[in-house]
Amino acid sequence: MTDLFDGAGTLREAYRRVDWAATPVGRPETWSRVLRGAFDLTLQTRAPITLLWGPQYVLLYNEAYVEMIGVKHPAALGRPCREVFPEIWDTIGPMLDSVVAGHGATWMEDLRLLMDRQGFLEETYFTFSYSPVRDEDGTVVGAIDIASETTAQVLGNRRLELLSRLNDRIADVEDVADLVEHALPVLRSAPEDLPGVDLLLPGTAALPVVPDREIELRRTDEGLRAWVRLTGVQPSQTDAVLSTRLSPHLAPDAAYLGFLRLLGTALAQGLNRARAREAERQATATQRALAEALQRSLLEPPEQPGHLQVAVRYQPAAEGARIGGDWYDSFVLPDGHLTVVVGDVTGHDRFAAAAMSQVRNLLRGISYAVQRPPSDVLTVLDDSMTSYRLNRFATAVLARVENPAPDRHLMRWSNAGHPPPVLVHPDGVVQLLETRGERLLGTRTTAGRTDHTVWLEPGSTVVFYTDGLIERRGRHLDDGLADLLAALRGHAHLDPEALCEHLLATVPGDTEDDVVLTVLRVGQP
Numbered sequence: 001m002t003d004l005f006d007g008a009g010t011l012r013e014a015y016r017r018v019d020w021a022a023t024p025v026g027r028p029e030t031w032s033r034v035l036r037g038a039f040d041l042t043l044q045t046r047a048p049i050t051l052l053w054g055p056q057y058v059l060l061y062n063e064a065y066v067e068m069i070g071v072k073h074p075a076a077l078g079r080p081c082r083e084v085f086p087e088i089w090d091t092i093g094p095m096l097d098s099v100v101a102g103h104g105a106t107w108m109e110d111l112r113l114l115m116d117r118q119g120f121l122e123e124t125y126f127t128f129s130y131s132p133v134r135d136e137d138g139t140v141v142g143a144i145d146i147a148s149e150t151t152a153q154v155l156g157n158r159r160l161e162l163l164s165r166l167n168d169r170i171a172d173v174e175d176v177a178d179l180v181e182h183a184l185p186v187l188r189s190a191p192e193d194l195p196g197v198d199l200l201l202p203g204t205a206a207l208p209v210v211p212d213r214e215i216e217l218r219r220t221d222e223g224l225r226a227w228v229r230l231t232g233v234q235p236s237q238t239d240a241v242l243s244t245r246l247s248p249h250l251a252p253d254a255a256y257l258g259f260l261r262l263l264g265t266a267l268a269q270g271l272n273r274a275r276a277r278e279a280e281r282q283a284t285a286t287q288r289a290l291a292e293a294l295q296r297s298l299l300e301p302p303e304q305p306g307h308l309q310v311a312v313r314y315q316p317a318a319e320g321a322r323i324g325g326d327w328y329d330s331f332v333l334p335d336g337h338l339t340v341v342v343g344d345v346t347g348h349d350r351f352a353a354a355a356m357s358q359v360r361n362l363l364r365g366i367s368y369a370v371q372r373p374p375s376d377v378l379t380v381l382d383d384s385m386t387s388y389r390l391n392r393f394a395t396a397v398l399a400r401v402e403n404p405a406p407d408r409h410l411m412r413w414s415n416a417g418h419p420p421p422v423l424v425h426p427d428g429v430v431q432l433l434e435t436r437g438e439r440l441l442g443t444r445t446t447a448g449r450t451d452h453t454v455w456l457e458p459g460s461t462v463v464f465y466t467d468g469l470i471e472r473r474g475r476h477l478d479d480g481l482a483d484l485l486a487a488l489r490g491h492a493h494l495d496p497e498a499l500c501e502h503l504l505a506t507v508p509g510d511t512e513d514d515v516v517l518t519v520l521r522v523g524q525p
Contacts, residue, residue: 004028004031004036004039005028007040008043008062009043009062009063010063011066011074011077014077018078019078020078023078023079024056024058024080025054025058034133034135035053038051038144039051042062042144043062045064046334048061048062048064048065048148049061049062049064049065049144049146049147050065050144050147051133051144051145052081052096052130052142052143053133053142054142055100056080057081059077059078059084060077060078061076065147067149068117068126068149069115070117071117071118071119072085072116087115087121088114088115091111092113095130096130096143099130099140100132100140100143101140105129105131107129108127108128110150110154111126111127111128113125113126120249121249122249122251123155123192123247123249123250124151125151125154125155126147126148126149127147127148128148129145130143130145131143131144155193155250159193159262162186162187162189162190162193162263163259163262163263163266165186165189166183166263166267167266169185170182170183170266170267170270170273173274175274176271179270179274180199180201183199183270187242187244187263192249193247195244195245195246195247196222196225196244197242197243197244197245198243199240199241199243199267200241200242200243201240202240213229214228215227215228215229215264217246217252222245224245224246224252225244225245225246226243226244226252226257227241227242227243228243228244228260228264229241229264230242230264230271240267242260242263302328302329302330302331302340303330303331303332305338306403307458307522307523308338308401308409308520308521308522309520309523310330310338310340310519310521311495311497311500311521312328312330312500313515313516314326314514314515314516315504315514315515315516315517316514317513317514325346325355325392325394326343326356326466326468326513326515326516327343327357327516328341328342328464328518329363329364331364333368333371334368334371335371336403337400337402339398339400340398340399340400340462340464340520341363342397342418342465342516342518343356343359343360343394343395343396343418344394344418344466344467345359345394355394356394358388358390359381359441362381362385362388363377363396366380366381366384367398373400373412373451374398374399374412374451375414375449375450377398377414378441378449379448379449382441382443385441386442386444391442393442394416394440394442395441395467396415396416396441397415397418397420398414399411399412399421399462399520400412401456401522407458408455408457409522410453410455411453411454411456411462412453413433413451413452413453414449414450414451415435415438416439416440417438417439418466419465419466420432420434421433421462421463421464422462422484423454423460423462423463424460424461424462424463424488424492425457425459425460426457426458426459426460426492428489428490430489432481432485433452433454435452436450457522458523458524459521461492461496461519461520461521462519462520463484463499463503463518463519464519465484465515465516465517466515466516467513468514468516469504469507469517470483470484470507471513480507483506483508487506487507488503495521496519499519500517503517504517
């Protein structure tokens with residue numbers, strides 16, 4: 001049965017270690033033609049898929065599914081679904097029974113499931129469909145589960161909505177008592193994230209020793225509790241504290257703690273407004289913080305396939321400046337090619353940030369749908385921006401990295417009025433990939449767009465950026481480009497993450513504009 005498991009990729013050895021004779025589906029050589037076909041389809045699909053076979057719904061799944069079940073893998077292979085997922089069986093069991101009974105496919109969107117996949121019952125969300133698999137005579141003999149985990153999106157939207165309501169409630173407070181009266185009901189309306197939350201102010205008996213750090217976790221009889229310090233506007237003032245138990249159903253990860261920090265920032269700003277009577281100035285800062293949080297939530301970690309490394313940075317403008325429409329994206333197309341984009345929507349307000357999210361999502365969707373050269377993708381994006389009446393201009397560089405041979409990569413790109421990328425060759429030679437200027441996105445003109453190509457040898461680095469990195473008031477743009485090229489010379493040895501930090505620290509960009517920086521490195525095969 002070597003051939004049967006060859007398509008399992010990194011799961012091949014895990015499949016071979018299963019004692020199939022002891023499982024309900026039996027030895028692979030006894031599997032029916034229908035089971036073999038459904039299993040092969042499962043392995044060949046890049047989306048997370050599980051095949052649930054027979055009356056016990058035995059689990060057979062692909063590589064993409066492993067991340068969704070955590071420590072349940074690899075023991076889940078070949079085991080009945082009820083044994084693998086007892087904690088959610090009361091929810092998913094009736095759905096599977098309905099499919100096998102002939103009632104058709106199911107569809108669930110953002111379904112909440114308390115799943116034990118990391119040693120505790122974790123709050124998770126999934127969008128999925130159970131579809132019947134039929135034998136040659138039409139009998140339903142199993143089900144296929146095509147799933148997508150939406151936990152990060154659901155939690156992110158829930159937390160952003162709470163942040164928005166909190167800032168609305170405390171935007172106009174005039175004294176500390178008003179702050180507590182307005183903030184606590186909002187905070188206590190979110191027990192999923194903030195069980196047992198309290199706001200402790202200086203002078204109250206319940207105020208503990210203020211943590212030295214911005215946020216501190218302490219183990220108590222009630223469980224893990226977070227203490228978030230709210231810094232006063234005057235250095236001599238005693239800090240207030242936001243205190244909350246952490247949900248037993250959520251890991252205290254960067255997203256959770258980052259959310260608590262955002263809450264602490266919002267509350268501290270409200271406290272400072274009440275103390276300093278600067279409601280108008282602080283309300284603007286709060287709006288900016290929310291817009292920045294929204295923008296950061298849209299800028300996901302980049303995909304890094306094969307021997308390609310991608311490092312990204314988003315640096316907001318200096319305090320007091322307005323949020324912009326800068327963005328980056330990095331994703332792998334169905335054909336396996338990596339797409340990298342850096343762009344900038346005109347404007348510096350929450351509307352620019354909203355337009356940025358629309359343009360970014362449109363570009364990703366178009367790239368998946370048409371799978372054409374970058375110039376064609378930008379042309380379709382241009383038409384879509386006009387059709388949706390975004391009424392915004394944008395610049396962008398869209399690049400696709402192709403891999404025609406194991407040790408060769410070809411970058412194909414198109415530039416819509418954006419600052420040119422920079423190629424750093426393995427020997428340290430720096431090359432500005434400057435091309436004839438082409439129109440911005442959203443201009444509603446019919447001029448064609450052009451693709452450009454360059455070979456990327458192993459060790460090559462390509463730097464993409466927005467204009468905030470090289471523009472500065474009172475300086476010519478060429479001076480900023482010269483600074484960037486100078487900063488890259490002699491630093492080809494830096495890895496992408498270190499190179500990002502070096503550029504942000506070295507190139508004197510515009511502190512009144514956001515900066516997006518993306519560094520692509522071709523590694524050794």
